Amino acid sequence: xxxxxxxxxxxxxxxxxxxxxxxxxxxxxxxxxxxxxxxxxxxxxxxxxxxxxxxxxxxxxxxxxxxxxxxxxxxxxxxxxxxxxxxxxxxxxxxxxxxxxxxxxxxxxxxxxxxxxxxxxxxxxxxxxxxxxxxxxxxxxxxxxxxxxxxxxxxxxxxxxxxxxxxxxxxxxxxxxxxxxxxxxxxxxxxxxxxxxxxxxxxxxxxxxxxxxxxxxxxxxxxxxxxxxxxxxxxxxxxxxxxxxxxxxxxxxxxxxxxxxxxxxxx
Amino acid sequence: xxxxxxxxxxxxxxxxxxxxxxxxxxxxxxxxxxxxxxxxxxxxxxxxxxxxxxxxxxxxxxxxxxxxxxxxxxxxxxxxxxxxxxxxxxxxxxxxxxxxxxxxxxxxxxxxxxxxxxxxxxx
Numbered sequence: 001x002x003x004x005x006x007x008x009x010x011x012x013x014x015x016x017x018x019x020x021x022x023x024x025x026x027x028x029x030x031x032x033x034x035x036x037x038x039x040x041x042x043x044x045x046x047x048x049x050x051x052x053x054x055x056x057x058x059x060x061x062x063x064x065x066x067x068x069x070x071x072x073x074x075x076x077x078x079x080x081x082x083x084x085x086x087x088x089x090x091x092x093x094x095x096x097x098x099x100x101x102x103x104x105x106x107x108x109x110x111x112x113x114x115x116x117x118x119x120x121x122x123x124x125x126x127x128x129x130x131x132x133x134x135x136x137x138x139x140x141x142x143x144x145x146x147x148x149x150x151x152x153x154x155x156x157x158x159x160x161x162x163x164x165x166x167x168x169x170x171x172x173x174x175x176x177x178x179x180x181x182x183x184x185x186x187x188x189x190x191x192x193x194x195x196x197x198x199x200x201x202x203x204x205x206x207x208x209x210x211x212x213x214x215x216x217x218x219x220x221x222x223x224x225x226x227x228x229x230x231x232x233x234x235x236x237x238x239x240x241x242x243x244x245x246x247x248x249x250x251x252x253x254x255x256x257x258x259x260x261x262x263x264x265x266x267x
Numbered sequence: 268x269x270x271x272x273x274x275x276x277x278x279x280x281x282x283x284x285x286x287x288x289x290x291x292x293x294x295x296x297x298x299x300x301x302x303x304x305x306x307x308x309x310x311x312x313x314x315x316x317x318x319x320x321x322x323x324x325x326x327x328x329x330x331x332x333x334x335x336x337x338x339x340x341x342x343x344x345x346x347x348x349x350x351x352x353x354x355x356x357x358x359x360x361x362x363x364x365x366x367x368x369x370x371x372x373x374x375x376x377x378x379x380x381x382x383x384x385x386x387x388x389x390x
Contacts (some may be wrong), residue, residue, distance in 0.1 A: 018377075046382065046386060047378075047382040051279070052278040052352060054278060055355075058386070063318070099293045130294055157333040161337075162337055162338050199333070199380075200384040203300075203370045203371075204388060207301075212297065237375075237377045
C-alpha cells in the first residue's frame, strides 16, 4: 500500500558521500508505504543560507529547486518535498520562509530567471525525521529484531536552528529519541545533542573540528552509549575524523539513524 | 558613522546599538574559546566604531553560523548575522580566506563542507 506521496530532493553530499544513507532511507520509506519521487535535474541548495539582505543571488539555486518541485507537484499529486540532509532542509526551508515574508524579494529573484515559472510558495519542505515521526505506527509494525545498541541521538545544528525552521524543540529535541524508543532501542540522555561538530571548519581550521567533535564523543561514551545516531553527512564525517584521532579509540560507532533502524526492522 | 559600519548595517539589516551587553551570545557560542574576541565584545567594538579590531580578529572566520546566538539574543541584534556582514566587508574586496590547495584530503571531504566553506570564506 503506497498511500503517502513525497517529492524528494537529495542534494549533492547525499549523492557523493552518503549513498548508503539515501538507499536505506528510501528503502524504509518504501516499506512504510511512502512513494518517493526524486526531482529531475535539481540544483545545489548552497549548503548554507545566505544571511546578507542584499545577497539574493545566493538563493537562486534553492529557488530553482523549489520551482522544480512546484512543477513536479502537479503530476505527482503532492506539494511535500522530502530532504534527508539537514543542511538542504535548512536552506530550502529558510528560502521558502523568506519568500513568504518578503514578496519584493520573490519579484527580484524571479527577474533573475528567464524560463522558469513564478514560484507560488506552495511547497512544504520536510525532513526525514518528520516523516518517520508522523508514520511511527507503521514503522513499529516492522520491528522483528532486538538490538543491543545503546544510542546517543545527535541532532547537530541545522535541523533545529534558527528556531523558525525547527520541527522540534530547538533546545531539547526528542524526535529522534522517540523514534528509537518506539522501536525498543535503548537511548541515553546527553547534553550535547545540539552542540556544533565544527561544520565546514574541517576544510579550513581542522583543529576546531577535532576538539569539538572529540568532546561530543567523550560525553557520549561517559553516558554509557556505544552508538551515536546522526542524520547529517557532515556531522558524520567530522565525528569520524575526531574518532580516528584518539590515541586509544573509544568503543563507539557513528551511524546514520537509518542504519540503526535497519538492524531491527524487516524489509 | 564610519563607512564600514554603514555597510555592516546595510548587509545585515541588524542594529548593533540595540545590544545591552548581556553576554548571552558569548555564553552560548560553541566556538567562543577559539575566538580572539568573544561575540558580545565584537558588538561592543562596533558600537564604539572600532571596526579595524574586529575585521582583523579571527572571530568572524571561526563562526560557522550555527544560529545559537541568533536564536538566543534578547535584543534581536543577532551577532551571527552581523558576523556574515563583517565577513562580506573583506570578501567583497576580493580577499578570499579559503585556499583550496591547502585543504587536507580534499577528495574525502564531504561536498557540503567545501560548498559551505566556499560560501562563507570566499567572495
